[in-house]
Amino acid sequence: MSNTTKSPEEAFAEGMAGTVVPDVSSKQDKTRSLAQDALRDLIRRPMFIVSGILIVAILIIASFPTLFTSVDPLACDLKHSMEGPSGSAWFGYNFQGCDVYSQTIYGTRNSIIVGVLTTIFSLIIGGLVGVLGGFFGKWTDALLSFVTNVFFGLPLLLAAIVILNNFRDEKGMRNAGVMAVVLTLSVVGWMSMARVMRGAVMQVKQADYVAAARSLGASTSRMMFRHVLPNSITPLIVVATISLGAVIGAEATLSFLGIGIRPPAISWGVMISEAQGRISQGLHPLLFPSGMLTITVLAFIMLGDAVRDAFDPKLR
Amino acid sequence: MGRFVIRRILQMVPVFIGTTLIVYFLVTQMGGDPIQNLYGEKPVPDNIRATLTAQYHLDDPFFVRYWYYFSGLLQGDFGESIAQGRPIAELLVEAWPETLKVAGVAFVFELVIGVVAGVLAGMRRGSFIDNLVLVSTLTVIAIPIFVLGNVGQTFLGQEWGLFPVAGTDDGFISYLLPGMVLGSVSLAYIARLARASVAENLRADYIRTAKAKGLPKSRVIGIHVLRNSLIPVVTYLGADLGSLMGGAIVTEGIFNIPGVGFQLFSSLNVEDGPAVVGFVSLLVLVYLITALVVDMLYAVLDPRIRYE
Amino acid sequence: MTTIDKTASVPAPRDGATFDGPLLDVRDLHVEFRTREGVAKAVNGVSYSVKAGETLAVLGESGSGKSVTAQAIMGILDTPPGFVTKGEIVFRGQDMLKMSDEEHRKVRGSKIAMIFQDALSSLNPVLSVGYQLGEMFRVHQGLSKKEAKVKAIELMDRVKIPAAAARVNDYPHQFSGGMRQRIMIAMALALEPDLIIADEPTTALDVTVQAQVMDLLAELQREYNMGLILITHDLGVVADVADKIAVMYAGRIVEQAPVHELYKRPAHPYTKGLLESIPRLDQKGQELYAIKGLPPNLLKIPSGCAFNPRCPKADDVCRTDIPVLVPVTEQDGTDLPGRGSACHFWKETIHG
Numbered sequence: 001m002s003n004t005t006k007s008p009e010e011a012f013a014e015g016m017a018g019t020v021v022p023d024v025s026s027k028q029d030k031t032r033s034l035a036q037d038a039l040r041d042l043i044r045r046p047m048f049i050v051s052g053i054l055i056v057a058i059l060i061i062a063s064f065p066t067l068f069t070s071v072d073p074l075a076c077d078l079k080h081s082m083e084g085p086s087g088s089a090w091f092g093y094n095f096q097g098c099d100v101y102s103q104t105i106y107g108t109r110n111s112i113i114v115g116v117l118t119t120i121f122s123l124i125i126g127g128l129v130g131v132l133g134g135f136f137g138k139w140t141d142a143l144l145s146f147v148t149n150v151f152f153g154l155p156l157l158l159a160a161i162v163i164l165n166n167f168r169d170e171k172g173m174r175n176a177g178v179m180a181v182v183l184t185l186s187v188v189g190w191m192s193m194a195r196v197m198r199g200a201v202m203q204v205k206q207a208d209y210v211a212a213a214r215s216l217g218a219s220t221s222r223m224m225f226r227h228v229l230p231n232s233i234t235p236l237i238v239v240a241t242i243s244l245g246a247v248i249g250a251e252a253t254l255s256f257l258g259i260g261i262r263p264p265a266i267s268w269g270v271m272i273s274e275a276q277g278r279i280s281q282g283l284h285p286l287l288f289p290s291g292m293l294t295i296t297v298l299a300f301i302m303l304g305d306a307v308r309d310a311f312d313p314k315l316r
Numbered sequence: 317m318g319r320f321v322i323r324r325i326l327q328m329v330p331v332f333i334g335t336t337l338i339v340y341f342l343v344t345q346m347g348g349d350p351i352q353n354l355y356g357e358k359p360v361p362d363n364i365r366a367t368l369t370a371q372y373h374l375d376d377p378f379f380v381r382y383w384y385y386f387s388g389l390l391q392g393d394f395g396e397s398i399a400q401g402r403p404i405a406e407l408l409v410e411a412w413p414e415t416l417k418v419a420g421v422a423f424v425f426e427l428v429i430g431v432v433a434g435v436l437a438g439m440r441r442g443s444f445i446d447n448l449v450l451v452s453t454l455t456v457i458a459i460p461i462f463v464l465g466n467v468g469q470t471f472l473g474q475e476w477g478l479f480p481v482a483g484t485d486d487g488f489i490s491y492l493l494p495g496m497v498l499g500s501v502s503l504a505y506i507a508r509l510a511r512a513s514v515a516e517n518l519r520a521d522y523i524r525t526a527k528a529k530g531l532p533k534s535r536v537i538g539i540h541v542l543r544n545s546l547i548p549v550v551t552y553l554g555a556d557l558g559s560l561m562g563g564a565i566v567t568e569g570i571f572n573i574p575g576v577g578f579q580l581f582s583s584l585n586v587e588d589g590p591a592v593v594g595f596v597s598l599l600v601l602v603y604l605i606t607a608l609v610v611d612m613l614y615a616v617l618d619p620r621i622r623y624e
Numbered sequence: 625m626t627t628i629d630k631t632a633s634v635p636a637p638r639d640g641a642t643f644d645g646p647l648l649d650v651r652d653l654h655v656e657f658r659t660r661e662g663v664a665k666a667v668n669g670v671s672y673s674v675k676a677g678e679t680l681a682v683l684g685e686s687g688s689g690k691s692v693t694a695q696a697i698m699g700i701l702d703t704p705p706g707f708v709t710k711g712e713i714v715f716r717g718q719d720m721l722k723m724s725d726e727e728h729r730k731v732r733g734s735k736i737a738m739i740f741q742d743a744l745s746s747l748n749p750v751l752s753v754g755y756q757l758g759e760m761f762r763v764h765q766g767l768s769k770k771e772a773k774v775k776a777i778e779l780m781d782r783v784k785i786p787a788a789a790a791r792v793n794d795y796p797h798q799f800s801g802g803m804r805q806r807i808m809i810a811m812a813l814a815l816e817p818d819l820i821i822a823d824e825p826t827t828a829l830d831v832t833v834q835a836q837v838m839d840l841l842a843e844l845q846r847e848y849n850m851g852l853i854l855i856t857h858d859l860g861v862v863a864d865v866a867d868k869i870a871v872m873y874a875g876r877i878v879e880q881a882p883v884h885e886l887y888k889r890p891a892h893p894y895t896k897g898l899l900e901s902i903p904r905l906d907q908k909g910q911e912l913y914a915i916k917g918l919p920p921n922l923l924k925i926p927s928g929c930a931f932n933p934r935c936p937k938a939d940d941v942c943r944t945d946i947p948v949l950v951p952v953t954e955q956d957g958t959d960l961p962g963r964g965s966a967c968h969f970w971k972e973t974i975h976g
Contacts, residue, residue, distance in 0.1 A: 529759065
């Protein structure tokens with residue numbers, strides 16, 4: 001297939017791959033380096049501040065749900081079924097009479113775990129494939145690019161459905177645990193990171209300071225870790241932040257389709273999936289988890305956006 | 317140009333083999349006993365098991381079975397649905413036009429509105445319209461497609477009656493809302509991409525030249541800026557078709573449209589392995605071919621690619 | 625998209641019979657860039673003029689305001705951040721800063737054309753060179769696509785591109801650097817303008833190609849009797865082709881003079897420094913002179929003479945009073961026509 005098509009993440013991070021943070025080894029140089037400049041610029045961006053606060057808040061909720069609610073999310077009472085928001089239950093109750101607020105708080109953890117772990121795993125796979133291909137070129141690159149293109153031929157959701165369809169519980173019902181979802185999404189979602197990394201590495205490799213290091217007799221590993229990697233990692237980080245949001249959305253979509261994380265495990269996707277059949281009876285069980293999901297995805301995308309803008313000198 | 321086309325096609329062949337191999341592996345190797353799956357908890361009669369095993373080459377090694385499947389694909393034989401007892405090619409012929417209509421609406425919607433919004437925003441960075449486009453696209457990207465579908469169906473369909481709620485009985489108009497939901501996320505990406513690339517191109521040296529030539533603004537923007545800015549949008553469209561196919565499963569499910577996504581999902585639900593492989597193979601095939609077409613388009617737009 | 629311009633209202637005889645004054649007269653031009661970091665004063669009162677058939681070389685380091693002045697003349701400053709805050713740009717007796725955008729646009733390309741430094745990035749990569757050349761005729765003269773292509777081939781022949789007819793549909797990246805710069809020149813020449821502004825036209829080229837391109841430019845200029853503003857930082861290029869030179873520093877003209885006089889007797893320490901930093905074969909073995917320090921930050925231009933922190937002659941007066949461009953004379957007071965210097969110590973510099 002083509003090597004020109006772009007994934008949404010790549011499209012979003014467009015312009016980043018060409019951005020190279022110059023080697024900041026000359027400390028005595030009084031002019032600020034691009035990286036410092038970008039960081040200074042970053043902390044002044046309202047978008048960065050807002051998304052940063054949101055993400056910190058979400059991470060705290062995911063780590064310590066008990067700080068925010070004392071209601072057991074699984075202590076459901078059918079007599080409250082579909083009751084609207086009230087003083088005792090801020091987000092109301094769902095069809096089974098479970099407290100929607102408590103479930104939303106407890107659901108944060110699974111959604112965040114899937115998002116963060118999947119992104120880390122795809123970062124490792126994609127980063128490694130990209131660095132090796134971009135750095136060594138020749139047949140290594142040809143082989144790795146081929147593998148990347150093969151996987152790119154599989155639309156993410158399709159591939160995830162086909163894989164997760166095979167995870168069953170004892171009764172033969174589809175029920176993939178959190179880790180199965182994480183691994184599946186990592187296996188089918190690393191390609192854009194590999195592409196971006198490869199592009200950045202190839203660009204840095206041609207930079208004069210790398211040629212200089214080479215001519216000074218730097219070893220391969222030194223060149224890779226000291227010169228090439230630090231200067232090509234920024235675009236990868238941006239793509240990773242953006243795709244973190246997308247992964248959380250994908251997990252919810254899988255739960256919605258009845259694949260992936262299933263009840264009694266709680267995630268926003270599970271909650272939305274359960275609520276969506278009963279919209280006519282009440283919107284609140286759908287609205288609150290959807291809202292949290294949207295805010296979380298938004299926060300990560302905004303973070304990536306802010307980082308990209310700060311590091312992209314072309315847009316200054 | 318001819319050599320470029322041939323080279324791209326030759327490059328696609330091994331990718332297609334590799335991708336279908338993965339699909340075939342995922343569906344056939346990981347799903348347990350396909351014959352048992354047909355019968356659920358009940359025991360399978362021995363003679364039926366033997367017949368089915370022979371019919372589907374289940375005793376042969378994996379690669380041999382893949383070869384049967386692949387050579388079938390090349391002849392337009394996508395296998396036979398176990399659940400419905402009909403050739404998958406036949407089901408595809410029924411389902412495909414439905415998906416095409418939804419995807420078509422989505423495609424036109426995202427391309428037209430996305431490019432217009434992106435160009436307007438990119439030309440006036442920092443203006444009200446720019447911020448509006450930035451915020452609204454971010455929001456759309458952040459809302460999962462099924463939430464958008466549900467909310468759209470509930471309000472625009474049920475509550476306000478602007479669109480048919482579900483099904484395809486109302487002709488073209490039935491495809492409008494599903495298509496718009498399906499295209500909304502890509503629309504947001506296209507708008508942002510077009511915005512970034514217009515903003516960047518406006519600063520390019522050749523735009524300065526175009527102005528120095530005394531070209532009217534309409535020509536500077538319409539020909540010099542736009543032509544270059546569409547290149548990243550077009551390359552994105554290639555991959556976008558992949559997400560359209562994934563999204564089709566969700567939208568066709570919500571709006572009850574009997575397209576490929578809908579069929580695929582029901583096949584998954586009834587554990588119809590061959591049908592799943594057939595539908596997924598078709599989607600992958602379509603995806604690869606459109607990616608190739610997009611690639612050609614890319615070469616038309618950007619001469620630097622053609623002669624590399 | 626197909627706006628057709630009737631011949632612009634500005635009269636266009638180029639033999640100078642009916643029009644005596646200078647072709648272009650820039651008077652006290654001020655340009656500033658309003659950025660997030662502050663206001664950068666890029667041009668601070670520049671005046672110069674060019675007659676038909678005359679070549680003015682504008683010399684200066686990067687950031688001296690020489691290109692910004694040119695962009696202001698062309699009317700292609702990016703606004704914001706760039707703003708012309710004061711001054712006049714008089715072309716054939718008409719102040720272009722007072723023209724409507726549409727009038728100004730019609731002058732661009734047809735009456736005043738510009739050649740840029742890096743032809744690769746200055747030509748649109750996705751349009752064929754024939755298309756980009758033909759655009760001039762289609763927009764300004766309303767020719768059809770077909771006629772425009774014929775004209776484009778003629779132009780390419782004119783600037784000595786081999787096999788023009790065969791290459792008219794090629795794209796910029798398919799040409800060599802020198803050929804690309806010829807295409808830029810052809811584009812500027814297309815409508816036989818009265819004035820061409822060439823912004824470092826040879827900087828990106830190999831030395832051998834540089835000479836060819838400069839010769840071509842000079843030849844065409846003679847043939848069409850055009851005015852030429854040659855913006856450069858390369859003193860070597862200037863000597864052969866220019867009639868007069870204006871040296872710019874921190875947005876001001878610090879010295880102007882007929883070309884050979886400037887080389888013989890500079891009247892400003894900056895010019896002197898520039899001349900002394902040219903390597904010379906007859907001084908082989910000696911250490912090469914270099915002007916110390918860096919060009920000034922336009923956000924914080926030094927008080928007094930902007931050159932004072934780098935000037936070997938700087939005195940207290942240089943740190944407080946901005947020197948104005950005064951006429952330079954011989955020791956006995958005889959006029960030196962066309963000469964001026966903006967230095968408190970010009971007398972010592974030229975006669976000392």
